[in-house]
Amino acid sequence: MAGFDDRESAFENKFALDEALMFKAEARCCKLFGLWLAEKMGFGEEEANAYAGTVIAANLEEAGFDDVKRAVMPDIENKGLEITEAEIDQKLVEFFALAQQQVKEEG
Numbered sequence: 001m002a003g004f005d006d007r008e009s010a011f012e013n014k015f016a017l018d019e020a021l022m023f024k025a026e027a028r029c030c031k032l033f034g035l036w037l038a039e040k041m042g043f044g045e046e047e048a049n050a051y052a053g054t055v056i057a058a059n060l061e062e063a064g065f066d067d068v069k070r071a072v073m074p075d076i077e078n079k080g081l082e083i084t085e086a087e088i089d090q091k092l093v094e095f096f097a098l099a100q101q102q103v104k105e106e107g
Contacts, residue, residue, distance in 0.1 A: 021103055028099035030056040030068060033091055037072060041079045065092045 034052030043051055058071035069088055076083050 021100075025096065025099045025103045026059060027056050028102060029065075029092065029096040030059045032095040032099060033068070034072075036091060036095070037075070037083075040081055040083065041075065068092070 031052045034055030035048055037055070038048035038051040041051075055068055055072065059065065059068050061067035069085065069092075072088070073085075
């Protein structure tokens with residue numbers, strides 16, 4: 001019976017680790033995306049870092065990146081940028097893959 005308990009515990013630990021890595025990767029993705037978008041909006045370094053922080057915070061509302069898109073769309077429109085939702089989706093996919101790689105290399 002101890003063998004089963006050990007496997008169950010190992011599975012639970014792996015699940016917790018995977019979830020933590022996914023959380024870090026999503027946060028990193030949002031930071032990269034926020035910095036990219038801040039550059040498009042012409043922000044300086046300090047303002048860009050602050051903006052990236054708001055993008056990270058927006059991602060905490062729900063699973064996935066729909067909350068991020070809802071948060072940045074008004075900013076994109078207010079700045080008159082020609083960035084489509086498809087381009088946003090593409091960048092989020094690109095930055096998420098990069099973030100996963102970075103988190104894995106750090107871990």
